[in-house]
Amino acid sequence: MRVKYIEGRQYMSQAARPKANAAGEAPVGRRASRVMRRLLRRAQAIVDDTSGATVVEFAIVVWPFLIMVFGALQLSLIVFMDQMLQTAAVHAGRQYMTGNAATAPDINTFKTNYVLPMLPGPFNPNLVMVDVHEATTAGGLSATEASPPAYTVTCSGTPSVCNVTQGNFTASSPSQYAIVRVMYQASLMGGGFALPGTSGGAFMMAGTAVFRVEPYSS
Secondary structure, three states, rough: OOOEOOOOOEOHHHHHHOOOOOOOOHHHHHHHHHHHHHHHHHHHHHHHHHOOOOHHHHHHHHHHHHHHHHHHHHHHHHHHHHHHHHHHHHHHHHHHHHOOOOOOOHHHHHHHHHHHHHOOOOHHHHHHEEEEEEOOOOOOHHHHHOOOOOEEEEEEEEOEEEEEEOOOOOOOOOOOOOEEEEEEEEOOOOOOOOOOOOOEEEEEEEEEEEOOOOOOOH
């Protein structure tokens, strides 16, 4: 076999190259290389074929993406509503603590005048429950007074209108300990999902303010 070296490259002479046999068939090595190249071209064509890939990728990604988006929106709404309930409880407690709410005759008036103005937007005013307890002794609130009342909703009429039973209300007395609770039963958006420990996607939220009534002049 005669081999030439030109500029550091190795070349096989024409006479030394494998020739076709009598039947005109290429040598086995050359046929194998052609088959391999053909297979590689087909494999590359399959890899490069992107027809329909966008639809498939979108179908795979869209559901996790939507779950993340709606989950973030729902979490933001829960945090927002919880903060609003706490703000309403602090605001109403401030009015109670300074004696401004001493003239409120009952819990509904107290709720309408001092709580609901702080709860616009996503809140249903009929389902906002307010509970106000003042300590009966100078030592502070007892366990019974500090315990939250039952949240009871009753619906009637056509179309159905639901209302929650309001809690206790005690007129403020100077220098006494008191607690103001604002409670609300919220539901998840869309339904079909439920937080752990909840029923039907509904869960209880509450804002609480505990304080000592100022020695105001009655």
